Amino acid sequence: MTDLSAFPITRRWVPAHPDRLQLYAFPTPNGVKISIMLEEIGLPYEAHLVDIGQNESKDPAFVSFNPNGRIPAILDPDGPGGQPLPLWESGAILVYLAEKSGRLLAADPAVRYETLQWVFFQMSGIGPMFGQLGYFHKHAGREIEGRRPLDRYLAETQRLLGVLDARLKGRSWLVGDGAGEYSIADIATLGWVRALETSYQAGEMIGLINYPQVTSWLERCLARPAVQRGLLVPVRP
Template sequence: MTDLSAFPITKRWPAQNPDILQLYSTPTPNGVKVSIMLEEIGLPYEAHSINIGQNETWGPEYLSLNPNGKIPAIIDPNGPGGKPLGLFESGAILLYLAEKTGKLLPTDPAARYEVIQWVMFQMAAVGPMFGQLGFFHKFAGKEFEDKRPFERYRAESERLLKVLETRLTGRQFIMGDEYTIADIALIGWVRNINGFYEAGEITKYNELTAVPAWVERLLARPAVARGLNIPARA
């Protein structure tokens, strides 16, 4: 049995089976990237629910694994060289799992970097912009008298959706006929625009065709449907 005692997080969230990958997460747009990926590749794992509403990511145990205090994070007991590996940042985890299993990332170098660029597009643009739009449209930010921040994020979110619309026109997935980690990185965030954030009208999401069709294709995948609800919210 693998000894994970070097990771203080396991004292707060003990591993029932330390020989399999440990996931620390909650089903937010960032969190579901990893749960969907794990469901798609079929790698055994154990999910630990982190209650971000109770600020559990800011406790010393969680910060020992991710000093940035965000979900998701993992411990892979079977990391490089057979040694346990702790890892945070959802994009990095997607790349790691794809390379570990040889799944959902092309082996052709040019196609591989094309996928990575779309993962980075999500990390650098879609996630931050959509997240800020959600704050200013649905949460406390909507009470701000100055509407310039809201309009900035609304306009940029609309523009980013158009980028995706152009990319997905005539394609099944971001890479054409091949489903990859680029799709997994994006689905949680794009789904939220017309769903949880209730911002479909203001971003003109409902005027798009390729993006909504892509969302429906992904939501029809059993692994995606499962991953969107893993781990169960505390």
């Protein structure tokens, strides 16, 4: 049996199957990136709910694993050289799992870097900006007087959606021409676009209907069985 006892996180979230990849997450747009990826590649894993509503990502056992105190994180018992590999940051995890499985990240260098640029676009722009919009529209930021913060993030969200909409014109997926190729770039992005409606109830305010390429792309993403399964992992409390 694989010994993961060197990692304090495994004493707080005890693995029932230590030979499987361990996922520590909550079903947020960042969290579901990894559960969707794992469902897509079919790698056996065990999911542990880190309840961010109860501040569990600040638990000392979790922080010992990820000093940034944010989900998601993974512990792969069969990492490079057959040694356990702890890893955090959703973009890094997506690349790792793609390389481990040989799927959803092209081997061709030009296509590989094209894919990575759209992953980093999500990490640096879409995630932070959409998240701030959600904070000021739906969550505690609503209590702040004045509309300047909300207006700032609304305008930037609309700009970023415009970039996505232009990119997807004539394409099925973010990478490649025409039918293209579904990749980790789509996985990284879909949960954030979905959250604009489902989590933030901001679709009407944004004018999401004005980005038809984006909404059609999201429908294609959500029609994938692995995406449907991954969106539910881990199960919310």
